[in-house]
Amino acid sequence: MATFLLEIGTEELPADFARLALPQLEQQVRHDLAAQRLPHGLVEATSTPRRLVLRVADLPLRQDDLAEERKGPPGAQAFVDGQPGPAAIGFASRCGVDPASLELRETPKGPFVFARLLQPGRASDEVLAERIPAWIAALQGRRFMRWGEGELRFSRPVRWLVALLDQQVIPLVLEGSDPLISSGRISRGHRLSKQTLTVADAALHSELLAKAGVLVDRQQRADWIRQQVLAAASAAQARPDLPEELFEELVDLVESPSLIEGSVEPRFLDLPPEVLSTVMRSHQRYVPLRRLDAAEDPLALTAQASLLPRFLCIGNGLPQAAATVRRGNERVLKARLADAEFFLQADRAVSCEQRRARLASVTFAEGLGSLLDRSDRLHWLSDLLLQHLSLAAEQREAALRAAHLCKHDLVSQMVGEFPELQGVMGAKYALAEGESRAVALAVLEHYLPRGAGDQPPSSDAGAVVALAERLELLLSIYAKGERPSGSSDPYALRRAGNGVLQILWERGWRLDLVRVLSQASVHWAQLLAELKLEAPTLAAELMETLRQRMVSLLDDEGFENDLVQAVAGDGVAAGRLLGDPIDARQRLALLVQLRSDGQLAPLQAVVQRAARLAIKGDLAADVLSPAGVVDPALFSSPSEGGMLQVLQELEPILSLPDPESRYRQLAHKLAEGAEALSAFFDGASSVMVMCDDLSVRRNRLNLLGVLRNQAGVLADFSKLSS
Numbered sequence: 001m002a003t004f005l006l007e008i009g010t011e012e013l014p015a016d017f018a019r020l021a022l023p024q025l026e027q028q029v030r031h032d033l034a035a036q037r038l039p040h041g042l043v044e045a046t047s048t049p050r051r052l053v054l055r056v057a058d059l060p061l062r063q064d065d066l067a068e069e070r071k072g073p074p075g076a077q078a079f080v081d082g083q084p085g086p087a088a089i090g091f092a093s094r095c096g097v098d099p100a101s102l103e104l105r106e107t108p109k110g111p112f113v114f115a116r117l118l119q120p121g122r123a124s125d126e127v128l129a130e131r132i133p134a135w136i137a138a139l140q141g142r143r144f145m146r147w148g149e150g151e152l153r154f155s156r157p158v159r160w161l162v163a164l165l166d167q168q169v170i171p172l173v174l175e176g177s178d179p180l181i182s183s184g185r186i187s188r189g190h191r192l193s194k195q196t197l198t199v200a201d202a203a204l205h206s207e208l209l210a211k212a213g214v215l216v217d218r219q220q221r222a223d224w225i226r227q228q229v230l231a232a233a234s235a236a237q238a239r240p241d242l243p244e245e246l247f248e249e250l251v252d253l254v255e256s257p258s259l260i261e262g263s264v265e266p267r268f269l270d271l272p273p274e275v276l277s278t279v280m281r282s283h284q285r286y287v288p289l290r291r292l293d294a295a296e297d298p299l300a301l302t303a304q305a306s307l308l309p310r311f312l313c314i315g316n317g318l319p320q321a322a323a324t325v326r327r328g329n330e331r332v333l334k335a336r337l338a339d340a341e342f343f344l345q346a347d348r349a350v351s352c353e354q355r356r357a358r359l360a361s362v363t364f365a366e367g368l369g370s371l372l373d374r375s376d377r378l379h380w381l382s383d384l385l386l387q388h389l390s391l392a393a394e395q396r397e398a399a400l401r402a403a404h405l406c407k408h409d410l411v412s413q414m415v416g417e418f419p420e421l422q423g424v425m426g427a428k429y430a431l432a433e434g435e436s437r438a439v440a441l442a443v444l445e446h447y448l449p450r451g452a453g454d455q456p457p458s459s460d461a462g463a464v465v466a467l468a469e470r471l472e473l474l475l476s477i478y479a480k481g482e483r484p485s486g487s488s489d490p491y492a493l494r495r496a497g498n499g500v501l502q503i504l505w506e507r508g509w510r511l512d513l514v515r516v517l518s519q520a521s522v523h524w525a526q527l528l529a530e531l532k533l534e535a536p537t538l539a540a541e542l543m544e545t546l547r548q549r550m551v552s553l554l555d556d557e558g559f560e561n562d563l564v565q566a567v568a569g570d571g572v573a574a575g576r577l578l579g580d581p582i583d584a585r586q587r588l589a590l591l592v593q594l595r596s597d598g599q600l601a602p603l604q605a606v607v608q609r610a611a612r613l614a615i616k617g618d619l620a621a622d623v624l625s626p627a628g629v630v631d632p633a634l635f636s637s638p639s640e641g642g643m644l645q646v647l648q649e650l651e652p653i654l655s656l657p658d659p660e661s662r663y664r665q666l667a668h669k670l671a672e673g674a675e676a677l678s679a680f681f682d683g684a685s686s687v688m689v690m691c692d693d694l695s696v697r698r699n700r701l702n703l704l705g706v707l708r709n710q711a712g713v714l715a716d717f718s719k720l721s722s
Contacts, residue, residue, distance in 0.1 A: 001041075002166040004056040004128065005202035007187055008136060009160035011050070014143065015252040017155045018047035018218065021139050025054060028135050036127050037063045046218045048255035049316075050191060053216055055202070059165070063121030070095055075104045075111035088113055125165050129172040132163060132183075136174065148178025162187050164202040190214055190256050192318050213256045213318070222251045225314055228259040229287060238289035238308050246281055253285065254316035262286070262330045264309040268337045271344060273303035274424045275414070279336045280311055282420060286333065287312040298424075299431050299440050343413040352430055355408040362411060367531060368476050371407055377476065377527065379403040381468035384519060388511055391460050394438060398461035402442030405430055406465055423447040449499055452556075456506040463503050470496040470503075471516070474542055475524050479533050497549035504581050510659075513578040517542050547574040550584060563591045566715040586660050587714055590667045599671040600720070606677040607670075607717040610704040613689050617701030624713070625651050626706045634699040639676075639685040643703055646673035650710045666714050677707065 022045040033040055033056070041058030072078060072095075078088035084099040092099040095115040103114045136154070147157040152174065163170040163183040174181040187205070189195035189212030197212055199205050209216045215224070226247070233240040250257075268276065280286040294306040311333070315325050347355075359372035368374065382403035386396050409415045409426030427444035431437065438461055445462030446469050448455060457463040473496045484493050504511055521535040521542075547568060554564045567588045568577060577584050594600035623629060626647045635641055650669055656662040679685055680703075689700045711717055 001058040002061055002124070003164075003202040004040075004054075004059045004124075005162060005164045005199070005205050006054040006132060006135075007160075007162035007199075007205070008052045008158060009050060009162070009188060010052075010154065010158050011156040012191075013047070013049055013156050013252075014141075015049075015249045017141050018052065018252050019248065020141050021052060021155070022047060022218075024139055025052065025135060028138055029054060029056065032131050032135070033059075036131070037066065037121065038124060038127065039064075046216060047252070048214060048216055048218075049253060050188070050255065051216070053205070055205075059124060061124050061165070063124065063127065065121050066117075066119040068117040068119070070115045070117065072102070072113035072115060074109075075113060078102070078113040079104070091115065125168060125170045128163070128165070128170050129183075132161075132170070132172055133174055150176045150178030152176030152178075160184075160186060160188065162199055162205075164199060164205075166203070167201050190318065191316075192321075215256060218251060221254065221257055222247075225250055225254075225257050225259075228257075229312055229314075232259060232261060232312055233289055236289055236308060236310060237292055238310075239292060240312065241277055241281065241288040241290050243281070246285065246287070250285060250314045254314055256316060256318075258315040258317070258319060258322060260313050260315045260322055260326050260329065262311050262313065262326050262333070264307075264311060264330075264337070265334060266309050268334075268341065269303045269307060269309060271303060271337065271340055272424070272428050273300055273306045274421060275340050275344070275418070276303050276307055276337065278418050278420055279340060280333065282418075283336060284329070284333060285313065286329070287314075298444055299427055299437060301428055301432060339417065340414065343417055347412045347414055347425070347429060348432065350412075352405050352408045352426075352433055352435075355411050355429075356405060358411045359407060365476070365480060367480050367528070371410060374472065374476070375404070375407045377524075378406070378465070378468050378472045380523065381472050381475075381520060382464055384516060385464050385467055385511070388516060389464070389509060391464070395460040395464075398436060398438035398442050398459075399464040401435065401439045402446065402461055403465045403468060405435070405439070406443045406446050406469070449502060451495060452498075456503050460507070463507050463509075467500060467503055470499045471520065474500075474545070475517075475520055475538070476528075478538060478542055478545075479524050479528055479531055481531075493545070494549060494552075497546050498553055500546065501550055501553060501581055505585060508582065510580050510582055513546065513581065514539075514543065514575050515579075517578070543574040543578050547577055550577060550581065554584075554588065559588060559592065560595075562719055562721040563588060563595070563715075565719040566591060566717065569716050569719065580659070583659055587663055590663050591715055594667055594671060599674070601722075602674045602678065603670050603711075604717055604720050604722075606674060606681070607707065607711045608720070609681055610677075610711075611708040611718055614701060614705040614708045616690070617698065617705050619702050619705030619709070621709055621712070623706060624654050624709050626703065629702045629706065631699055634696050636696070637685045637687045639679040639683070639687060640700070640703065642676040642685075643680045643707065646676050647703070647706050647710065649673070654710065654713055663714055666710075670711060670714070 026043055026045045030043055038059060040056050044055045046053050072091040073087040079085055084102060088102055089099050091113060092102055092115060095117055097115050097117065101116065104111050105114050141155050144153045144155055146153055158174060158177055158181055161174060161181050161183045162185060163172060164185060169185055170183055172183045185199045187197045187199050187209065189197055189209065193213060195212055197208055199208060206216050215221050229240050229242060277288050280288045289308040289310050289312065290306060291308060300306060313329055315322065317325050356375065359375055360370045362371045364371050364374045379400065382399055386399060406426060409422055409429060412425055414425045415422045423444050423446065427440040430443055431440035438459065441459050442461035442465050445457035445459060446465035448457045448466055457466050473491060474493060477491045477493055517539045521539040524538065525533040525535040551564055551568045555561060567584050591600065619629060626644055630644060632641065632644060650666065653662060653665045653669060656665065680687065687700060689697065689704065691697050
């Protein structure tokens with residue numbers, strides 16, 4: 001058994017490439033080794049900024065031989081006078097064996113000719129030499145490139161290739177590279193040392209690189225960085241502001257990590273904390289240090305109470321250059337923060353209202369006017385939403401004022417330089433000018449949630465403006481005629497739809513989105529008359545989009561798909577779903593509980609059977625009472641009376657004013673009556689629904705139709721899988 005090593009040496013790779021490429025490489029290698037009859041031990045793929053490394057343990061030096069049997073023609077056709085005839089000779093030729101080696105065997109269908117084939121195993125290095133270029137060519141990622149005159153595409157130019165099986169070089173040439181790259185045993189150390197390394201044995205690769213200042217194992221680098229950052233923060237009596245995305249990026253930016261501590265001039269703590277954090281984390285890849293006793297205040301105007309005038313960074317230089325690197329980092333950070341300081345002063349010299357007026361000079365999208373037009377539409381929508389929601393006067397006033405101001409910071413100098421601070425700076429500027437905290441918080445929160453896993457707005461006013469922001473985007477872009485398609489969604493309309501539903505669910509608001517969209521579509525058709533909109537069509541398209549987003553969100557939460565479909569249904573169900581989006585979650589939760597308790601299956605069987613037969617009748621889907629459509633005088637079996645009793649007991653439940661209580665009692669009563677309902681179809685007192693007497697048949701079909709309709713208040717049982 002041998003150790004296989006592959007090192008793909010490159011120029012500096014993008015930080016996110018390794019996280020995408022390493023799983024692909026491992027999967028390809030495992031698949032190909034299995035296909036090539038090469039059993040193996042542990043497969044490990046790791047990386048540094050300048051290399052992808054693959055190690056495979058316990059690889060045999062040769063493939064296993066492949067023994068195969070093939071069945072040929074019947075014996076009577078294959079042999080003539082005991083000698084191989086034309087059929088046998090042709091079969092042997094196709095199999096590549098001597099006709100004399102063919103065997104005649106008895107089978108259930110009589111004697112047949114068989115051939116034994118033996119394919120000797122090839123040397124592992126020969127197989128690997130063929131597969132390595134294919135592995136490299138198959139890797140996928142963003143921003144791939146060609147270099148020189150070659151046709152090979154990769155994330156960055158490939159500069160060297162180490163391919164070893166223990167001490168033996170696996171000879172190959174990487175076609176399409178320029179210059180041509182041949183495999184060997186020469187690797188490279190730290191980029192600043194410009195040292196070349198001769199890898200004598202595949203098993204010694206990591207140890208050799210470590211001596212040259214390269215920590216090749218990605219997980220070891222991650223552990224070291226996390227440990228050092230936590231230790232340094234603890235010593236400073238602080239906690240590191242290190243999101244997971246930044247941490248993963250730091251791991252992939254260095255191959256010889258070192259911890260460097262730097263200082264921030266105290267005057268810069270007069271900037272908002274988000275400005276310092278954004279400059280440090282997003283632009284410089286530094287780790288800010290937060291005070292342990294800092295209270296989280298998203299509206300804080302300065303960082304004095306939340307940040308220390310220090311930062312951490314992960315260097316990739318040689319140890320002797322640490323002081324120079326620290327000074328360079330401090331100098332760069334000072335310049336960036338001085339720019340931010342200037343932007344803040346310039347912005348504070350202009351009022352929020354003046355900035356809002358400047359939105360008129362910025363186009364939102366072709367055919368949709370300026371950002372000021374969008375801001376006005378957003379304000380109108382906020383007012384419309386407030387007409388449908390019962391909120392305290394303070395929150396209503398804050399929502400309308402926030403809707404008026406929420407986009408003003410888009411033309412500020414700070415947001416122009418740091419777009420990720422939109423909303424944040426708008427809130428802080430508004431608060432500094434004397435707006436209430438409720439207004440400022442709503443301005444801040446109207447962008448929430450920004451994506452999956454993000455926090456929703458914490459205030460009613462913020463939630464109203466956040467809903468308006470997303471509905472305005474959907475209405476306007478749909479009015480313009482653009483739709484998400486496949487992976488293309490430049491306006492993030494799917495995310496906007498998700499946000500509408502997530503906000504309503506989180507706040508527990510029973511909002512009739514059908515009415516809101518209908519009213520808004522009429523207003524949009526008037527505002528954007530040049531687009532010649534048909535308001536009912538626009539509203540219907542948006543309703544179906546939101547229905548689809550609801551199905552997607554519920555699926556993502558892990559609900560079983562058939563239960564989701566039973567609640568969400570198809571396009572016909574969009575009106576009910578969006579008339580009260582919370583309704584769907586309540587009904588879904590009950591279905592989950594019924595299935596968990598084992599009560600759904602028997603009820604489902606009865607309702608589905610009833611629905612299949614009810615189709616043959618003519619009872620309308622909105623008839624929920626047996627009165628007037630079912631005549632007890634036509635009953636001939638106790639099971640009919642039993643079903644009628646269940647339907648009569650269900651009827652008053654359907655008119656309960658509280659939806660949650662209505663659905664819970666409906667589910668309980670349906671489950672409780674499952675046995676009586678089942679007796680209608682099976683058992684000693686069961687009946688023939690499609691009997692010859694047309695009046696009796698119609699009466700029984702109406703019984704089933706009412707049951708279908710009443711159960712449909714909870715869910716479309718036809719969508720449930722057995």
